[in-house]
Amino acid sequence: MNIDQREMRQVAEAAAPRIDMYAGIHKALRALMADRLLALGRMDVDDALELAQVTQRVLELLEFCRSHLQHENEFVHTAMEARAPGASGQIAHEHAEHVEAITALANQTTALLQCDAEARAAGALALYRALSLFIAHNFEHMHVEETAHNAVLWARYTDAELIEIHNALVASIPPHEMMFVVRWMVPFMNPAERAAMLGDMQAHAPAPAFAAALDVVRPHLSEREWAKLGASLQLPAGPGKVQG
Known part of the structure; x- marks a missing residue:
């Protein structure tokens, strides 16, 4: 991947924030990955129910990672290659490696769930x-995507064009996956990001979808965080449910 260092400097020196398609979803991924890793590390391998629940959560993470790679390949990499041929090459190669790693980890996770009791402790440690x-x-x-890839995108696309690409990507996500994204993205954003994302949903999504998003997010925010969000969105005072 050949990235112009002048473009990289533009990322650091940009006076006004640009549209960043990576920022929110990467916060979600980092939070989800950390959550699953911590759950695996503290898992009681002698508790059959806990073993089943944690391994299912690991598989859920892996499937979400697989879907995320597909979205980036189809929308972000396609946009990069259209105006900077070869710019996504290094990361595209890593995406292929990640798909192989996801398959291997999924197989390892399934094997742990099915292995004999005496082998579970060693299997859990190896998977961890x-x-x-x-x-x-x-x-x-x-980090490379958030810096080098943004440098390419920002040098070649206007914010309006980036919004169109992002909107097309979001529109391709099935509703159940979108709710999963909202659950892991919104609570781990800062207040301004949180208000901007849900404010856009409030303005453009059907009222029941917006209400469902709030219901998904509410249990994972502190009372102070919820109050700030409510003030930003001008939500009615009281319980965190919004009538759709």
Whole structure:
């Protein structure tokens, strides 16, 4: 991947914030990855129910990662290649490696669920370490996207064009997956980001969808965070449910 260093400097020196398609979803991914890794690390392998629940949560993470890669390949990389051929090459190669790693981790997770009781402790530790390495590489990978890829996008697309690309990507996500995104994205945004995302949904989404998003988010915000969000969105005072 050949990235113009002048473009990289523009990322750091930009006087006004640009449209960043990576920022929100990457906060969601970092939070989700950390949550699943911590759950795996503290799991009681001798508790059959806990073993089943935690392994299912790991598989859920892996499937979400697979879907995220597809979205980026189809929309973001396509946009980059249209105006900067070759610019997404390095990350596209890493995406292919991530797909292989996801398959291997899913197989390892399923094997842990099905293995004999005496092998569970060792299997859980091996999976924990493998998932740790996968997450570590993803954290570095996301940093490159947020810096180098944004440099390419910002040098070649207007904010209006980036919004169109982002809206097309979001429109391609099935409703159940979108609610999962909202659950892991919104609580881990800062208040301004949180208000901007839900404010856009409030303005453009059907009222029942907006109400459902608030219901998904509310249990994961502190009372102070919820109060700030409510003030920003001018929500009615009282319980966190909004009539659709």
